[in-house]
Each structure stands twice: as structure tokens, then as C-alpha cells.
Amino acid sequence: xxxxxxxxxxxxxxxxxxxxxxxxxxxxxxxxxxxxxxxxxxxxxxxxxxxxxxxxxxxxxxxxxxxxxxxxxxxxxxxxxxxxxxxxxxxxxxxxxxxxxxxxxxxxxxxxxxxxxxxxxxxxxxxxxxxxxxxxxxxxxxxxxxxxxxxxxxxxxxxxxxxxxxxxxxxxxxxxxxxxxxxxxxxxxxxxxxxxxxxxxxxxxxxxxxxxxxxxxxxxxxxxxxxxxxxxxxxxxxxxxxxxxxxxxxxxxxxxxxxxxxxxxxxxxxxxxxxxxxxxxxxxxxxx
Amino acid sequence: xxxxxxxxxxxxxxxxxxxxxxxxxxxxxxxxxxxxxxxxxxxxxxxxxxxxxxxxxxxxxxxxxxxxxxxxxxxxxxxxxxxxxxxxxxxxxxxxxxxxxxxxxxxxxxxxxxxxxxxxxxxxxxxxxxxxxxxxxxxxxxxxxxxxxxxxxxxxxxxxxxxxxxxxxxxxxxxxxxxxxxxxxxxxxxxxxxxxxxxxxxxxxxxxxxxxxxxxxxxxxxxxxxxxxxxxxxxxxxxxxxxxxxxxx
Amino acid sequence: xxxxxxxxxxxxxxxxxxxxxxxxxxxxxxxxxxxxxxxxxxxxxxxxxxxxxxxxxxxxxxxxxxxxxxxxxxxxxxxxxxxxxxxxxxxxxxxxxxxxxxxxxxxxxxxxxxxxxxxxxxxxxxxxxxxxxxxxxxxxxxxxxxxxxxxxxxxxxxxxxxxxxxxxxxxxxxxxxxxxxxxxxxxxxxxxxxxxxxxxxxxxxxxxxxxxxxxxxxxxxxxxxxxxxxxxxxxxxxxxxxxxxxxxxxxxxxxxxxxxxxxxxxxxxxxxxxxxxxxxxxxxxxxxxxxxxxxxxxxxxxxxxxxxxxxxxxxxxxxxxxxxxxx
Numbered sequence: 001x002x003x004x005x006x007x008x009x010x011x012x013x014x015x016x017x018x019x020x021x022x023x024x025x026x027x028x029x030x031x032x033x034x035x036x037x038x039x040x041x042x043x044x045x046x047x048x049x050x051x052x053x054x055x056x057x058x059x060x061x062x063x064x065x066x067x068x069x070x071x072x073x074x075x076x077x078x079x080x081x082x083x084x085x086x087x088x089x090x091x092x093x094x095x096x097x098x099x100x101x102x103x104x105x106x107x108x109x110x111x112x113x114x115x116x117x118x119x120x121x122x123x124x125x126x127x128x129x130x131x132x133x134x135x136x137x138x139x140x141x142x143x144x145x146x147x148x149x150x151x152x153x154x155x156x157x158x159x160x161x162x163x164x165x166x167x168x169x170x171x172x173x174x175x176x177x178x179x180x181x182x183x184x185x186x187x188x189x190x191x192x193x194x195x196x197x198x199x200x201x202x203x204x205x206x207x208x209x210x211x212x213x214x215x216x217x218x219x220x221x222x223x224x225x226x227x228x229x230x231x232x233x234x235x236x237x238x239x240x241x242x243x244x245x246x247x248x249x250x251x252x253x254x255x256x257x258x259x260x261x262x263x264x265x266x267x268x269x270x271x272x273x274x275x276x277x278x279x280x281x282x283x284x285x286x287x288x
Numbered sequence: 289x290x291x292x293x294x295x296x297x298x299x300x301x302x303x304x305x306x307x308x309x310x311x312x313x314x315x316x317x318x319x320x321x322x323x324x325x326x327x328x329x330x331x332x333x334x335x336x337x338x339x340x341x342x343x344x345x346x347x348x349x350x351x352x353x354x355x356x357x358x359x360x361x362x363x364x365x366x367x368x369x370x371x372x373x374x375x376x377x378x379x380x381x382x383x384x385x386x387x388x389x390x391x392x393x394x395x396x397x398x399x400x401x402x403x404x405x406x407x408x409x410x411x412x413x414x415x416x417x418x419x420x421x422x423x424x425x426x427x428x429x430x431x432x433x434x435x436x437x438x439x440x441x442x443x444x445x446x447x448x449x450x451x452x453x454x455x456x457x458x459x460x461x462x463x464x465x466x467x468x469x470x471x472x473x474x475x476x477x478x479x480x481x482x483x484x485x486x487x488x489x490x491x492x493x494x495x496x497x498x499x500x501x502x503x504x505x506x507x508x509x510x511x512x513x514x515x516x517x518x519x520x521x522x523x524x525x526x527x528x529x530x531x532x533x534x535x536x537x
Numbered sequence: 538x539x540x541x542x543x544x545x546x547x548x549x550x551x552x553x554x555x556x557x558x559x560x561x562x563x564x565x566x567x568x569x570x571x572x573x574x575x576x577x578x579x580x581x582x583x584x585x586x587x588x589x590x591x592x593x594x595x596x597x598x599x600x601x602x603x604x605x606x607x608x609x610x611x612x613x614x615x616x617x618x619x620x621x622x623x624x625x626x627x628x629x630x631x632x633x634x635x636x637x638x639x640x641x642x643x644x645x646x647x648x649x650x651x652x653x654x655x656x657x658x659x660x661x662x663x664x665x666x667x668x669x670x671x672x673x674x675x676x677x678x679x680x681x682x683x684x685x686x687x688x689x690x691x692x693x694x695x696x697x698x699x700x701x702x703x704x705x706x707x708x709x710x711x712x713x714x715x716x717x718x719x720x721x722x723x724x725x726x727x728x729x730x731x732x733x734x735x736x737x738x739x740x741x742x743x744x745x746x747x748x749x750x751x752x753x754x755x756x757x758x759x760x761x762x763x764x765x766x767x768x769x770x771x772x773x774x775x776x777x778x779x780x781x782x783x784x785x786x787x788x789x790x791x792x793x794x795x796x797x798x799x800x801x802x803x804x805x806x807x808x809x810x811x812x813x814x815x816x817x818x819x820x821x822x823x824x825x826x827x828x829x830x831x832x833x834x835x836x837x838x839x840x841x842x843x844x845x846x847x848x849x850x851x852x853x854x855x856x857x858x859x860x861x862x863x864x
Contacts, residue, residue, distance in 0.1 A: 035651050087831060092647055093594060094830045097787075100780055101595075101826025108820035220776060224658040227651060261669060264662035271655060275643055342735060368737035380732045382725060393725050396718055397736035405710075405719040405750070412718070451736070 004044045006137075006254045013142035013211065013286025015249025016149030020204030021222055022229040022241045023156055030173040030236020031193050037099040038080075039201055040223030041106040046073045046202020047214040048110055051119040054209075062124035066206040072198040077198025083164045089187070103219060111216050133287035139253045145207055152200070153242055160238060169193060192262050234281025294353065295320040295489035296459050301340055301350035303513075310336045311347070313515040318459075321486040325504030326493050329533070333513035334493040335377060338461055341491075342374050343367055354378055355458060369398060371458035375448040377467055381436055387447055388432040391419040394451035409412075422454035437533070442473035449480065460484070462492040466499050474499060501525075509533070555701055565693035568767075572697045575704040578760040581785035581797035582711050583754035588783065590720060591747045592727030594650050597637060597657030599778035601752050604660055605630040605759030606769040610677040611670075615762045619683035627756045633660075634752025638745045645730070657779055664771035676770030679763045690764065700761055707754055711794055714750070723747050724792075749854035781808075781822065788829055 025039045046069045052058065053065035060068070080102065088094045123141045130137040160166035171179040172189050180186045205214070212218070229248055233240020248267060255263035274281060296331065298316040302309070310333045318324045328334050339345040341352055343364030351360040354370055362370070382390050396402045410416070423429050426446040431439065435453050436447070445465060452460055466474050481503060484490065494500040507524040509517040511533045517524050524530055559568050580602060587593045608629040612622035641652040664671045671677065682690040690696045714720045725733045726740045734740050763769050772778070781804055789800030811821050833840025 034647060035654075037654075084827070084831065087606075093650075095784070096647060096650060098827055098830050100776075101823045101830065104777065104780070104819045104823030108817055108823065111819075112817075181587065224655060227658075228653055231651065231655065261667045262663075264666045265659055268659045268662075270657060272640060275640055275652060334684050344731070344735065365734045365737055365739055368735065374735060376732070376735075380729055380735075382728050382732070384724075384728060389721070393721060393733075394736050396721065397733070399718075401718045402722045402738065403719055403746070405714045405717045407718065408713075408716045409721050410716070411716045455736070 002137075003257075007257055008250075009138055009142050011244065011250040011253040012097050013249070014252055015246035016146045017204050017208045017212070018225055018229055018245035018248055019153060019242055020200050020207075022157070022226040022233075022245055023238060024193075024200040026233065026236060026238065026241040027169065027173075027193050027199045029230055031169060031176070032085075032190055033176075033229065034095045034098045035230075036194070036197065037096060037223060038103040038106060038219075039197065039226050040219035040221070041103045042073055042077065042198045042201035043205040043208075043222045044214065044219040045076075045106055045110060045205075047205030047209045047212075047218065048114050048119070049073070050206030051121050051209055052114075053213055054121040062127075062207075066203050068208050070203040073202035074195040074199035076128045077151040078191050078195035080198075081194035085194070086187065086190075096185070103223070107216065107219055110219075112212075114214070116216050118213045118215035119209070121209050123210040130218065141210065145211070148207060152203075153238070156238055165192075171255065225267070228267060230281070231271050232274050232281060237281070240281055266269075293320070293356075294318060295355060296341070296491060296500050297353035298337075298341065299351045300355070301337070301352065302348045303336060303340055303345060304348060310513045313339060314510075314513070314515055316491075316508060316515075318489055318491055320458075320489055322489055323503055323505045324489075324491045325500050325507045326491065326510055327495065327497050327500070327507060328510035330495055331512075332468065332495075332510040334510055335463060336513070337510065338374060338463055338493060341461065342372065367457055367516065368457075372461070373452040373455045373457035373459075374461035375452050375463055375465060377463040378511075379441075379444050379448060381444060381447060381451075383436050386433050386435050387423065387428060387443075388416075388419055390436060390447055391422050391450050392416070394422075394454045395419055398399070398455055419454060422450045425453055425483075426450040427476070431470070442469050442476075445477060446480065447468060447508070449477070453484070457488060459489045459491070462490060464495070465494055466494065466496070478503070548621055549797075552705070559694040559697055568693040568697050570702045570805065570809055572693070572765055573809075574756055574802045575697075575700045576765060577782070577785060577805055578798045578801035579688065579704055579707045579754055579761065580758035580782050581789075581801045582794070583708055583751045583758060584782050585713070585786045585791060585797045586711075586723075586747055586751040586754075589796070590715070590723050590724035590727065591744060593641075593645065593744065593748075594783070595641070595653040595662075595751075596776065596783065597641070597653030597655075597777045598751075598755055598782055599774050599776065600652075600657035600660030601630055601634055601637065601755045602759040602762065602778065602782070603664060603769065603771075604633050604828050605756035606763040606773060607664060607671060607677065609760050610679050610763050610769050613675055613679055613681070619681075623683075623760055626760055627753065630756030631749055631753050634749050634755075635745070637752070638748035642741060642744050642748070654779075656774070657774065657776065661771055661774040661776075664774045674771060676768055679767045682764050682767070696765065700765070703757060703761060707757065708794070708798075713715075715794060763832070777819065777822070780826070784822065784826055784829075787823070788825070 006023045021039065021043055025036060028034070028036045038056055049069035049072055050065045053060040053068060054062065084098055084102070085095050088098060092251065127144055130139050131143065156264070160169055168179070168184045168189055171184055176186055225248060229241055229244035233242070233244030247270065251261065251267055251270070255266040259266065294317045296316065296318040298314055301311055301314045303311040314337060326334055326337065338343065340347050343359070343362065347360065351358055353359065354367070354372055355529055357370070359367060359370065359482055368441075382393060392415055394411070395418050396409075399415070401407070401412065401415070418430065420429065423432050425426070426449055428443060428446055428450065431443070436444065439447070445468075449462070449465060452462075462481070465477055469477060481490070492500060492503060501521060504521050506519065507521055508515055509524060517527045517529050518529070558571055562568055569839070571705050580598075584595065584598050587595050605626045609622045609626035612625050613619070614791055617625075637653065637656050640656065641649050644652060665673060667673075682696065684690060685699070688695060690699050722733070725738065726743050730740050733767030762773070785800035785804045786797050787800070788803055789798065807821065807825070808818055811818050829840070832844065
């Protein structure tokens, strides 16, 4: 019984991290129509920035490190969009391959700087300990991850549904040419959303670091998860990303516990089902 | 209206996009060898009707018959094999290939050879000859080997027709074959269409009534997806409803 | 097509050079590099069927390549003979191609790319995590090479000749395919899928058959790979391998026969050279990818020619033409 509850808490925590990863991926996909194949790299590079800032030599506060890392990745993401992807405006396939090439560069540069050893920062002092409810222990830190993910999900939802920027993003997701005609600067929007996606992924990478640790290959593990979540939930849909993230979080942890050999493969099963039965994703609209 | 006699039958066909009715209970009965003109202002649902007839769109209700057989459930890719061919208003050709290859692809579509990965397509003399014949019919023999990207708009219109004719259809659907043509080019295409033998039934869409009147034996006037008037050329031209929805503009 | 239009003597000289290569190269290291180039050329030609002629960019072909390798290696490991192992490997790969194809062809373009990427990752996941089957990260050894008709392929020379033979068969098959009605049909679905459907073609089935064709030769290449390398590990199924194969196709120029072969040579030589000096192959791979896509989208060979002309004009002080006539 406790085992299952622990698994459930872990699942929700992983789901929260996956949401931070895939919300940006989904928005970028919805708006720019490309899967950003360097999204896993954003997550990993952000996490490496974070662990460096948390390291004894700098010793930054945990949340400050997460924010600084997210800001740094926002700048990097913005630059990539503005100076590389923009050159290939409208050519979706070359854009995708460009992000793929950049992901290899980032992976190797990270290996050069941070070596092949895993980095695992300690859980911040004030977040250690467990919450005891009815004889079951919940680690504070996992709960905090979930809380942060929920706060960010609500913030994103408020932004997309209630602000002018959100209205522009929705218009762009629906129909970029029309959005351009009605005077929305779609290209600036692209840069902004790409930067936002990078920042969210990096933020997720840092707060996930005490839990997942950071190591070479983390990017290649996270990217397919984002891909699955978005194929599951439907592109450009935040709700889809949220539901997909928690679904994958549960599947990953329970799969790991029950069929350790096949846990990774099990992750892809719902994606395959969705592809066969509902290709536009659970919450996606049919693109016409 | 006996299905046995009609070349192309459309029965109570309906189609909506979202809440918008684009085809509302349309009936057509085109006799073998007939020249039928479907007119209507832009947005009347003419091309949608064609797409429903060829199966590129699935109707919400109603049926389509070809030579007496119900083909409503037949996949669109199978309909050319049953004797239906069409042209597109927006030119849909193979821009990287020569005119000859474009027409060859039309022939190959009806040939079992299309699955063969071992033989040399250019050595299939019967295909080459049939393609040359189709090009001769539309007067493009002299530029058969020219890449499509180096042809004029009027020439492409004729390639569209050559491809449809090459398939030797029983029913030929022409979607605005005069669109964008100069007066001279239009005359050539008019002559070309007039020369198509009577064993081919032709249905033509045109929004400009004047250019196609001569061609038509019967005319169907479509407006907001509905058949407003149908009859012989003189009946439709004389009908006050035609004037109201169409000629008045 | 360019290969077919090249003068017959040029083709003859090229083949004569390839056949005599071990005699004038001598050093087994370089003969092995040549074998690598040929086997990856088979892989690249197979991928080019989809990418170049079908307009379907797969990022999951490493999965098929590795699946053939694993199936062969595991069969051999279980004590089966080479013939049984090879036939099983090809059958498994073609079957997997059918599954990949049916799922990925729910979509085209970017959707196709994403689904193949995800499917490739599944194979990687199985190779890496399903320890009891695949031995995980430790990989599987292939202790012997086959000896067809009693000729041992253990030496670099003999293995090279066997690889060359397979390569030539693949090349001839591809050359036939390119000029064939089926090749024309596939290119038609790439350029105007809707029109092809209206002309009576089954677009989906044409693409699926092309996928199987591509999968078959990918499987052959995968088998050559394990016999060459005598070892397979999950790294072979990783996204990097798919990306390398794709780089071979696009660097040489897609939808040509010579392109993927040139691309395979470029990538294999570069990988060997780079790996000999630094451990930064991924970095180099990424940089080349970005450079080609940004500056030479038409491929390295035509791209170099174009850039050279531009540079030449700039040096001569004449204004460079803004746009080349489009093909």
C-alpha cells in the first residue's frame, strides 16, 4: 500500500517536471509547426547551469539558481530562433534538422565542460524532510515540484487565455498567415515563445536535478518524453501537455516498478494507440 | 430518373463544413454523351460538388452513380479506373517533370505496370505512344520533352486536359478549363473541348457564363450549394432566377 | 539519374577501381574504411528511397538498422547458423518496417518525422533496457563471420569483396528502381500526392511499399554492419545513427544515386579522421549538419559549386546574382 502511494507521489512529481518540459515544446510546435529537437538539450543544459550555480564555489540559493538558469536559457533559445531558425523561415524540415544538429553540438559541449560524470546537487536544506499524513511519508521536495508545476501551469493558462500576448499566441497557433495579416508580428512571437519554451525546460531541469541528477544523455532521454506527451495530448494544447505529462509520469514509475525491462517501451504504448485511434492527439484539433 | 441511363448521377447530395452548408440536396442526371455546364458565382459550391463526385470529399448524405453503378462508397483513387477523370482549376501538375512524363503518369495510373520496380519506364513503348497521342490531341507534341517549369500557363491548362483525356474516361469533369487564359488560348481550348468525341460525357464548371455557353447543352445553375435552375441552354438563360442570382452581378 | 547518364567508361573505371581496391591500397586499415563506406552507402541508398524519392524524412532508420543487427547477432548467439540468422534478421526487419510504415504513414512531413523518431527510440529503449534479451549496454558479440561457398570473410580483403558485391547488387536494384514505373509513381506521390490519388494511384500503399523496400536494404546494411563490426550495442539504435544516415543522404544530395554514396564516403571518412584525433565526433556531426542546412541545403557537392561561384564573382568584383534559376 505505501509502495503504491510512494510510486504515485513520484509519478506526480515526474509528471510536474514533464509538464515544464513539454508545455514549451507543445507551444513551440503549435506556433511554429516544428518539433524542437533540441528541447531535451535545453532541459539538460539548464540543469547543468543550475548545478554549477548551486556548486559550493558559487553556492547560490536553489530558486535563484533555477531562475538565473531559466533566464540564461531564454536568451540562448531566443538567439537560436532569431539568428538560425529565422533564416529558414517557413522551411519546416530544414528547421527541424537544424535543431537536431544543434542538439548534438550542445550534447558534446556539455560533455566537454561538465565531463561524463553525473552531477546531483543535494536537495535544498529547507525542502528536506517528509510530510507525514496518515502514516504515509511524502518527501517535501517532490510535493514542492508538483506545487511549482501547478503554479506554472496556472500562470501559463492565464497568460494564454487572458492576456493580449496569449491572444496573439492563440491566433498564431490557429492560423499564422491570418495572424500576420491582422497585424500580429508573428516573427517576434516566435522568438518569444521559443525563449519561453527554453526557459521552462531549463527551469524544469534545475528543479529536477536533485531528483533525476544531470548526466550525458539526459537530453536524449527527455526529448522523446516531450515528444510522446505532445503526440498524446495534441500539439499546441496546454491541457493536453498537462494530462499527457501526468499520464507519462505514472506510466514511467509504475512501469519501472512492475516491468523494469520494458518500462521505457511501455511509455510509447499510449502514443501508438493515440496515433492509430486519434491521430490529432487527445486534446488536439483536426488540422485542416 | 433511371440510373441505368445516366452517365453520371448525383442524388440528394449534401455536405457541410462546420455549420456551413456547401452542398444542399443537389441532384444531377447527366446522360451519356451530354455536355453539361455547371455555373454559379464564386463560392456557389461548384468545386466542392466536383470533389464530392470524385470522392476527394465524402458527402454527409446522398449518393453518386457512375454509368448506373453506385460509387458513393468507392475510394476516390479507384474512380479513375471506373472511367472518371477530372482536371483541376488550380493547376496540379508535376513541376519537376517534362510534359511527356506528366501525361505518362496519367496513363500509368491505370496500368498494373505502376507497381513494377524493375523495368525502364521510358522503354514502355505503348505508354510512350499513348502519351504522345494524348499530347497530339491537345497540340503540345512539339514541346513534349519540355520541363513543365518552362511552360506557359496556357500550355499547362492543356496538359491538365491531356492528362484527363489520356485516361480515356467515360465521364470527364473539367474544372474551369478557361481560367486565366488569354482570348487566343481560350479559343484553342474551346476548339479542343469541342473536338472530344461524343462517347465521352463532359461536365464543366465555369463561373463566367459567356465563355462556356456555346459548349453547353444543358446548364445547371448552382447558388449557395443549391441547384436554382436546371434546363436547356435557352431555358436557363431566359429564366428570371438566373438573372437574379447570376447575370445581375 | 546522374549515375546512369555518366559516360559508360566513367562507370566502368569506377567499378574497376572498386574491384581492384585491396590490391592498390594494401593497408588493411584503409580496406576496412572502404568496407565501412560501402556498407553505409547501402544504408544511405535505402534511406534515400524514402527521403529523396518519397519525400518522407525518417529519423527512425537506426531502429531498423539496429533491429537487423540485433536479430542477426542474437540468432548467432543462440547457436543458429549464419543463413538462418541472416534470413531471420531480414524477415524481422521487413516486418518491423511494415509496422513502422503503417504507423508513420498516418502522417507525412513533420508528423512522419516525429513518429519515426519515436519508433526508433522504442527500439533503442529495447536494446538498452531489456537486459535479459539484448544484454543492455554491454551489447552482443558476433564471434564469427560467415563463409559463403567456403570462402572465409575473416580477412579485410575478403570482407571487402563481399561487401562490394552486396553494394553493387543494391546499386543496380536502386538504378532500376529509379527509372522504373514504380520509381516514377513514388516520385509522383512526393510531388503531387493529391493528383496521384485522382489519377488512380494508391498513394498510401505506394509509400508503404517504398518503406518496405527501404527497410529491406536497411536490414541488409545492418547485417553487413554486425559482420564488419562483430559487435552491436544500443548506441547503434540511437538517434545519432539515424542522424548520421540522414546526413549521408542530404550531404551528397537527395534523390540521386551518387549522392548518398558520396555522402556515405564523406561521413565515414570524416568520422574516422575526427575520431583518430579527438573525441568530438558528435560536435563535428552537429556542426556539419547545421552548416549544410544553413548554407548548402541542396547538398555538399552542388552547394560547394554554388558557393565557389559566388565567391569567385565576389572576388572579381561583380555583383553576385541574387537568385539562381530555380530547378
